[in-house]
Structures are given as structure tokens and as C-alpha cells.
Amino acid sequence: MTASPSIMVTATPERAVVPPPRSVPAHEVAPQLLLHRVFVNTYALRTDVGLLLIDPGLAQTTGSVHKAVRAWSDAPLHTAVYTHGHIDHAFGLQAFLDAGERPQIIAQENCVQHFQRYRLTHGLNTYINRRQTGNPAFVFPDRFTWPTLTFRDSLVQHLGNIEARYCAAKGETDDHCYVWLPALSYLFTGDLILWVAPNCGNPQKVQRYPVEWVSALEQMAALGAEWLFPGHGYVIHGRRAVQTVLMDTARYLQVIIDQVLTRMNAGQTPEEIFHAVEADPDLSRRPYLLARYDHPKFIVRNLMRQWGGWWNGNAADLLPATWEMQAREIVGLTGGVAAVVARGRRLLDQGDTALAAHLAEWVTRADPSDRSGQLLKRDVYAKRLEEVASTMAQGIYRAAMNDARVALGEEPVLHPPPCRCDPRLHASGEAPDRLGVGTGQRGRHRLTGPRLRRPARVEEPVPRASARSDGERSHRASSGRAALRPAARMPSTSAYARLRSVLRTWLMMRLRAAEVR
Ligand SMILES: [Zn+2]
Secondary structure: OOOOOOOOEEOOHHHOOOOOOOEEEEEEEEOOEEEEEEOEEEEEEEEOOEEEEEOOEOHHHHHHHHHHHHHHOOOOEEEEEOOOOOOOOEOOOHHHHHOOOOOEEEEEOHHHHHHHHHHHOHHHHHHHHHHHHOOOOOOOOOOOOOOOEEEOOEEEEEEOOEEEEEEEOOOOOOOOEEEEEOOOOEEEEEOOOOOOOOOOOOOOOOOOOHHHHHHHHHHHHHOOOOEEEEOOOOEEEOHHHHHHHHHHHHHHHHHHHHHHHHHHHOOOOHHHHHHHOOOOOOHHHOOOOOOOOOOHHHHHHHHHHHHOOOOOOOHHHOOOOOHHHHHHHHHHHOOOHHHHHHHHHHHHHHOOHHHHHHHHHHHHHHOOOOHHHHHHHHHHHHHHHHHOOOHHHHHHHHHHHHHHHHHOOOOOOOOOOEOOEOHHHHHHOOOOOEOOEOEOOOOOEOOOOOOOOOOOOOOOOOOEOOOOOOOOOOOOOOHHHHHHOOOOOOOOOHHHHHHHHHHHHHHHHOOEOOOOO
């Protein structure tokens, strides 16, 4: 493997072609640094004392990561770090552990509560991500490899003559960190940079931290790094380019934050603020800030949730009538479903899909058995789905469209976004089918079961809480050990096998990838 040229490195991010390739064969992307990219970027760095693995990746690609790393180096895995506890970053160590490796596993201390929350809300996360990815077979992972060494604010580790600085930085999560190697001028940002507009408004997920995200970006910009290695997307090379991406991203967020804060402090309602605040139009066009995943309006909502309560500013919504009761009242006043559907059709024809969606919701809630209402709902959300670039918005519109299709007796339509994997990876089975979800370690595409599995019993971790800075290997009594035990698997049934087979066939025909973060 050679260090260059790599199609995954850009020195001119403002002219980069997006989206970046979803998967590429593992290769050395910078001196002494291996990149494994299947949806998420996993990096392995050679040091005098062994390998440093940054973001092991998805559970489904653990075999692929392990194989790639071991083809590149036979040095022991000294340390793994989770830039945060999301499933695409912190779930890919199993193959290394199965091979007998016992790395130090470093994470910001909130990672432990993050995993605990995942256990507590396993079913919820399964449903959320099914909706977001459009993959009805998605099952949220329930096996955790707990960190063995956590820190609160920062941690310095010496890996031979390389110093690694781990810095807490809330942003996409409350357990985020970035990794700075001053001797190499390598900066690993995790998802603080991810080649789309910051994922800090996600409508179905827990609180994000835009203000802290800006601080982290400014801190990282002050480092003057020569190389930036993001959680997703292109590696950025060159001080100017690194600085530009970090500071543009900070400004993108700050523009939204300032508007929201000013308006909240002026006593405006959430409704007024939501409609008034806009992202900076110039920054929004940069290849690394396109709203292909999150949406700036969702960031507005997220900020209002962070600083305010849940009340939406409409007194009727404080202790409201049900949506169905409201819908029956509204539809009744118009003289019936037909009038509302007719108006909804006109709005749809005129391109006002936002208003048409409200009418579609009213008619289908007032009378779910009325086909004309369900047809309107189906068509409205099919159009909304087409209109938006945001994966998160698409997921919710697709699910609403499919609710109508199911009510009409039609097959749900799945529309995962285009797969841009290197075909060689699909051929070898190393690329994921959708989002990396379903990539088997056995060299073929597969899906997890269609039904919810109960979370496997996983013993509680108690990571060594003190931040040490010696970089020495330490696995004694590591609580992370508990997570090494295999989780119970769902028993295979013939119905399950049939569904798997149908889904696999469908996926093989139109392999696409969806996103979960
Ligand atoms: Zn990610």
C-alpha cells in the first residue's frame, strides 16, 4: 500500500466532489496511517509501541477492518479510541478482541452513560433508525465493548515518541472528543467534521450541542494542523484547507445560533423562530456543508430544545385534544373529506407540499378508511421526499408515505440513497448493503432479523475513571472484558429466513446505502 495519491485526500475542499465515495479499498492515506472506509472512516496509526486505532467502526464491518489492518501491519493493537459512542464509530472492535488483542480503549467518560442509554432505549433506537434509513430490517446493536480508560476534559498518552492528546468536545454527542498528534500534525475530528452540514438537529434523536461544537471547531482550528482526518468523508491536507473547513463549519453554526438566541431573548415563539431563521446561503453551498444529512431548520429546533422547554408556544397544544379529534372537527367544518382532499390536490399541483401535507394528515386522521385521503397522503409525501436533500427528512417522509401505501394495500417503497461503494468491495462482500448495516464478516451481504431482539444481558462496565497519561497497556480487571462475551442471537425461523432471503435478493438488485449516525 502506498501513501499517495489517495482519492480520499483533498487539499481543495471548496472544490471537492460530493458525496465522497462511500467505500474505498483500505489504503495508507497519510504517512504511517491506514484508512479503512466503509461509510465511516476508521484509521490505524503505526507507533513504536503498537497500533493506535481511531474509531473501530460498525459492528458489521469489524471483520473487514481487522483484515485490512492485519494485512497492513502485524504490530499489536495498543490503543483504540472512540471519538464518540455512535454505532458507526464504537462498535467495531470485536474481531480484534476475538483475535486475542487487548487494547486500551479510550473514550470520553460520558460514553459509558451513552451505552447505558442505548441499552435502556434499544427498541426505540431500532424504530428510529428503521425510519431514518428506510430499512425495515434494521436492528440496533445490543453488544458493547466498553471503554477501559475514560477521561473528563483531556488526556495525554505517550505512544513511544508520539504524544496523543485526547480532548473532550461536545457536539454531535455529549461524549465526543478529538485526537491531536502534534508531532505528526494529525488531527482526528470524529464527527465534528463529517462532510455534510453538522448533524446537530436530528429530529428523532437526543440533544445535540451546537454551541459547544463551535468551541471545539475553534479550538481545533487554533492547533494549526496540517492534516485533518474526519469521521466521514475526505481527509483534508494543508493548513489553509484544514483551517477553512473548521472555521466555515464554526461560522455556519454560529449564524444559526445567533439568530435563534436573539429571537428567543426577544420573546419570540418557537413557531416564529423556526420560520424566521435561515442558514448562511453562501456557506450552505460549500461541498462540506451541504444539508444532505441534517437540515438547518432542525438545528433551530435543537437549539430551542436546549435552551427552552417543550411547549411550542400554542396554548391549545399545552393540554390538547387528540390529533384525531382536531382532524374530525376541521374536516367536519369543511363539509367532509372530499372538500379537503380536493383542496389538498390543488395545493399539491401548485407545489405547496407543506400545506398539502397538513390537509393530508387531517383527512387521514379524521377518516383513515377513506382511500382518497390516503392517496393524497401517499402522493404528498412522495413529493416531499423528492424535494428534500436531508436524509433525516427523507426518512420521515418516506415512512409517512409508506403508512399511506400500507393503508391502501400497496407495498411500501424503500428508497435508500445511491450506493457509491467501490464495486470490488461489494464483490468481495466487504462493503455494507445499506449504511454498513448488514455487512457480514463472512463475505456476503446479509441483514439482521426483522423483529426486535431483546437486548442481550451485558454486564455493567466500570471503566478506570482516572485519566492516566502513561500510555502503558493495562487490561487487568478491565470492565470492558464483560462485553467480550457473545450476545444471545435471535433463533432462526423459517419465516425469518424467508424474509431475509427476500430482502437480500432485493438488496442485491438495488444496493444502496442509507445513513445512521
Ligand atoms: Zn459517524
